Amino acid sequence: MKECKKSLVLLNMGGARNKNELELFLTNMFNDKNILTVKSNFLRSLIAKFIVKSRKDSAWENYEKIGNRSPINPLTEKLVHRLNDELDEVCVHQAMRYTPPFANEVVKELENKKAKDVILFPMYPQYSTTTTKSSVEDFIEAAGRKFHIEVIEPFxxxxxxxxxxxxxxxxxxxKYEEYNLIFSAHGLPQKIVDSGDPYEKQINEHVEILSAILKEKKINFKSISLAYQSKVGPLKWLEPSLDDALTKYRNEKVLIYPIAFLIDNSETDFELSIEYKEKAQExxxxxxxxxxxxxxxxLFIKAIKEICNLK
Known part of the structure; x- marks a missing residue:
């Protein structure tokens, strides 16, 4: 096995490859203290079991509409392969939060390759406790003090x-001028943002940055706006919801950009491309x-190398 003293690890949530893995994904996600913010581990586990049991079958029906698996796995593997080809002295791996390959598996592989320095690249452009914090903490807990770890900041x-x-x-x-561009971000319960999570602020800043670059390049859409997708449950979530935003565009054209995602997944391929499309048509x-x-x-590969200061 090739030794690799420096490693780049891409961190993401993961996605199901089959129905059993979907149950694993949901179980791990709702047992995550950063997702289900219940202090008691026992109570969180009970709630997680109830949610998984009630959602698993309906969630799998959605997966069946996109080929019985999340696209995040083959697409991430392709990105890892290309980065390994591009980077001479760095080994690139992926570690998923809720489905394999898990952090502890990647840590063992890095140990076998005699890795000393590890760069963690959270595949979340904007910081949230529910994504970045959860993934980084998970890897660091698995790694202990085995490596010198650098964590890439929101980029x-x-x-x-x-x-x-x-x-x-x-x-x-x-014809840009015929379309209304909506940056769609994954939603969060308002209480998480109110507790100090910077996600909403960074999403707003990111939309402003992208709008300025589009203007600079004279790519002039009919309108540019922000909306949030994926609301579930009775809690108040970030607004406006994409459901409400779409109601403004009857007899108009809409282009959606998933601003919080770097790799296509079930939420882009099913939720945005199928579910919200049906709502838009209605x-x-x-x-x-x-x-x-x-x-x-x-360009994304170039950006990763630049952000991580790798050649």
Missing amino acids: YQNRTFNEAIVDTIKNSVE IGVLDYKVCKCLNDSD
Whole structure:
């Protein structure tokens, strides 16, 4: 096995490859203290079991509509493979929070490769306790003091990264002026933001940055706005919801960019591309398109290398 003293580890949530793995994903997610903010581990476990039992079958029906698996796994593997080809002295791995490959598995592999320095790259451009904090803490707990660990800070301000996003948006439609661009971010319960989570603030800043670059490049959409997707349960979530935002665009054209995701997953391929598309058609939206995530685009790979200071 090749020794690799420096390693780059991409951190993400993961996604199900089959129905059993979907149950694993849901079980691990709702047992995460950063997701289900209940102090008692026992109570959290009981709540998690109830949620998983009530949601598993309906969630799997959604997966069946996108090929019985989340696209996040093959797409991340492709990105890891390309980065390994690009980086001469760095080994690149992925560690998922809720499905394999788990952090403890990756730690063992890094130990076998005699890794000393590890760069953690959370695949979340904006920071949230529910994503970045959860994934980073999980890996550090698994690693203990085995490596010197550097954690990459939120990178939504990086110019190359934003050029990659603008490039994706630019190539999604021809007549920009006919479309209303909506940056769709994964929602959060309002109470998490109120407790000090910077996610909403950083999302707003990111939309401003991207809007300025689009204007600079004379890519002029009919309108640019922000909305939040994925609300579940009775709690108040960040607003406006994408459901409500779409109601403004009857007889108009809409382009969605998933601003909180870097790799396509069940929420882009099912929720945005199928579920919300059906809602848009019911409202009377003339044309509804969803941009692909950055995945393994050349500019995104360039941005990762730049953000991590790697050659």
